[in-house]
Amino acid sequence: MRLRQLFQPFMNFQVTNAENPDVVNITTDSREVEPGSLFVAIRGHTVDGHRFVGQAVERGAVAAMVEERVADVPEGVPQVIVPDTRHWSALIADRLFGRPSRELRVIGVTGTNGKTTVTHIVRHLLDASGKKAGLIGTVGAKLGSNTWPLPNTTPEAVEIHRLLRRFVDEGATHAVMEVSSHALVERRAAGVSFACAAFTNLTQDHLDFHGTMERYAAAKALLFSRLGNGIGDDPSRAVHAVINADDPYAPVMAEASAAPILTYGIDRDADVRAREVQLSASGARFAVQSPAGLLNIETPLIGRFNVYNTLAAVAIALVEGLAPADIEQAIRSYPSVPGRMERVDEGQPFSVFVDYAHTPDGLENVLAAVREFATQRVLVVVGCGGDRDRTKRPKMAEVAVRWSDLAIFTSDNPRSEDPLAILADMRAGVSERDAHKVFEEVDRRRAIELAVAEAKPGDVIVIAGKGHEDYQIIGAERRHFDDREEARRAIRARFGRD
Numbered sequence: 001m002r003l004r005q006l007f008q009p010f011m012n013f014q015v016t017n018a019e020n021p022d023v024v025n026i027t028t029d030s031r032e033v034e035p036g037s038l039f040v041a042i043r044g045h046t047v048d049g050h051r052f053v054g055q056a057v058e059r060g061a062v063a064a065m066v067e068e069r070v071a072d073v074p075e076g077v078p079q080v081i082v083p084d085t086r087h088w089s090a091l092i093a094d095r096l097f098g099r100p101s102r103e104l105r106v107i108g109v110t111g112t113n114g115k116t117t118v119t120h121i122v123r124h125l126l127d128a129s130g131k132k133a134g135l136i137g138t139v140g141a142k143l144g145s146n147t148w149p150l151p152n153t154t155p156e157a158v159e160i161h162r163l164l165r166r167f168v169d170e171g172a173t174h175a176v177m178e179v180s181s182h183a184l185v186e187r188r189a190a191g192v193s194f195a196c197a198a199f200t201n202l203t204q205d206h207l208d209f210h211g212t213m214e215r216y217a218a219a220k221a222l223l224f225s226r227l228g229n230g231i232g233d234d235p236s237r238a239v240h241a242v243i244n245a246d247d248p249y250a251p252v253m254a255e256a257s258a259a260p261i262l263t264y265g266i267d268r269d270a271d272v273r274a275r276e277v278q279l280s281a282s283g284a285r286f287a288v289q290s291p292a293g294l295l296n297i298e299t300p301l302i303g304r305f306n307v308y309n310t311l312a313a314v315a316i317a318l319v320e321g322l323a324p325a326d327i328e329q330a331i332r333s334y335p336s337v338p339g340r341m342e343r344v345d346e347g348q349p350f351s352v353f354v355d356y357a358h359t360p361d362g363l364e365n366v367l368a369a370v371r372e373f374a375t376q377r378v379l380v381v382v383g384c385g386g387d388r389d390r391t392k393r394p395k396m397a398e399v400a401v402r403w404s405d406l407a408i409f410t411s412d413n414p415r416s417e418d419p420l421a422i423l424a425d426m427r428a429g430v431s432e433r434d435a436h437k438v439f440e441e442v443d444r445r446r447a448i449e450l451a452v453a454e455a456k457p458g459d460v461i462v463i464a465g466k467g468h469e470d471y472q473i474i475g476a477e478r479r480h481f482d483d484r485e486e487a488r489r490a491i492r493a494r495f496g497r498d
């Protein structure tokens with residue numbers, strides 16, 4: 001598409017010359033420019049993309065979108081000057097890729113915890129009902145049997161629109177995506193026409209980025225305030241908000257919503273409500289009252305929090321028109337999410353779970369669930385990420401100690417921080433009375449070995465924080481590290497199978 005045609009529906013931006021090149025691609029990363037690309041310069045948290053316009057042109061960029069004219073760029077290359085390149089990269093990518101989000105139904109899921117789980121269940125329900133759903137989130141992008149790694153839970157705007165185009169071209173009817181609060185603030189989902197937006201819960205995380213819980217909640221609410229924009233009256237484009245009625249922040253999301261709301265929950269009155277919840281070591285059973293009638297749900301997912309995740313998925317499936325019988329059947333066969341309460345079983349006489357709990361609430365939910373069925377001790381291995389919300393560290397430590405018999409504090413992804421300083425932040429959350437329950441081992445591999453060496457028959461070990469991650473970031477180095485592999489190795493070593 002010609003540059004001017006690409007910008008034509010929008011306001012008249014200043015362009016530095018009269019050239020009108022053919023734009024075949026768009027990118028915000030100079031290293032990914034190919035001939036014919038429009039390069040978008042973004043002022044990031046670490047570097048200013050305007051520095052790379054020259055490099056982008058050398059690699060074949062035919063135009064640049066900038067916030068300020070960049071000097072030393074060849075005269076013949078037009079620079080389009082816009083007020084906010086992050087925002088406009090989204091709207092232009094949407095147009096360049098042919099408005100893909102309008103050719104399928106996009107379901108966005110936001111909330112502190114549960115996004116990955118809910119999106120995976122929804123995708124499974126849609127696929128099992130004969131639809132075809134693409135997935136975008138923490139564990140990557142997926143469509144059918146194809147998977148693509150992603151750098152973030154919610155990739156940047158250009159990548160979202162590119163992925164949606166790929167989904168449409170490969171026959172997808174739906175896209176289910178996690179929409180993080182960072183993404184909402186950074187407008188990574190701008191230009192996406194959502195057919196459904198869902199809210200799981202809001203508890204402490206990311207205060208380094210948002211500052212306060214109020215601002216964090218306001219970021220999440222942006223997903224709901226954008227619902228229904230420009231979709232029109234076509235009934236196949238019906239738009240819905242799906243909200244957890246039991247969460248204290250539900251009213252914030254509901255007030256922001258421009259679309260009809262379907263609530264779900266257990267404790268409060270809700271449109272989709274679980275009754276007679278029975279939890280066990282092998283999952284949960286419950287009935288669901290819904291506008292489509294009564295559903296009998298049996299899920300292999302463990303813990304009350306997963307009842308909420310399952311309810312969210314059921315509510316989304318109902319607004320997407322799936323039949324209750326299909327939902328019931330597909331939930332029963334749901335295979336579980338990688339790295340979420342993932343069992344490591346090498347035939348050892350105790351249980352080992354790897355879980356992605358990396359917030360105080362996530363950790364409490366998981367440990368409370370384990371406590372429900374543990375007959376012996378609960379051992380937890382946990383650390384906190386570096387360069388992330390520091391105020392959650394003592395809280396996670398306190399939760400770990402309160403819900404376990406032995407807590408081994410270790411490193412998560414220390415990133416640029418001193419791992420020992422992170423441990424000290426955690427230690428601040430432990431009272432003197434509980435200090436004897438804590439062991440510190442900065443090396444995560446050794447911490448896992450310790451837990452495995454210490455476990456007695458019937459104990460349960462929870463290795464928390466990294467879930468599906470197959471790396472550890474220490475300083476600037478990202479090396480291969482996988483909690484599941486480490487646990488397996490430690491178990492085999494202890495029982496002499498290696």
Ligand SMILES: CC(=O)N[C@H]1[C@@H](OP(=O)(O)OP(=O)(O)OC[C@H]2O[C@@H](n3ccc(=O)[nH]c3=O)[C@H](O)[C@@H]2O)O[C@H](CO)[C@@H](O)[C@@H]1O[C@H](C)C(=O)N[C@@H](C)C(=O)N[C@H](CCC(=O)O)C(=O)O
Nearest residue numbers: 028029030042044045046047049052152153154156180182
């Ligand atoms: C704070 C944050 O959100 N950072 C994200 C952001 O980085 P940034 O805007 O600061 O980018 P930057 O590195 O300063 O670079 C600025 C620009 O220069 C460009 N550049 C840079 C170098 C170069 O040689 N050439 C070039 O063109 C970059 O492509 C970029 O466009 O944009 C990058 C590109 O998309 C992301 O990879 C990066 O995520 C980092 C890795 C990150 O850790 N993000 C976390 C905080 C995050 O976003 N988390 C949320 C949710 C977590 C949750 O759900 O709990 C997520 O959605 O993942």
Ligand SMILES: Nc1ncnc2c1ncn2[C@@H]1O[C@H](COP(=O)(O)OP(=O)(O)OP(=O)(O)O)[C@@H](O)[C@H]1O
Nearest residue numbers: 112113114115116117138305355356357362365366
């Ligand atoms: N509904 C829930 N409420 C509280 N904790 C939960 C819930 N669902 C999952 N968890 C806990 O949080 C962890 C992360 O779950 P999940 O990956 O589904 O969340 P997420 O919102 O995608 O996280 P992220 O923000 O990192 O992408 C799980 O491993 C579990 O410990």
Ligand SMILES: N[C@H](CCC[C@H](N)C(=O)O)C(=O)O
Nearest residue numbers: 358384385388412413465466
């Ligand atoms: N999406 C979360 C993941 C945290 C996972 C934990 N392993 C860490 O690295 O802190 C974040 O970016 O804060």
Ligand SMILES: [Mg+2]
Nearest residue numbers: 115116138153
């Ligand atoms: Mg996630």
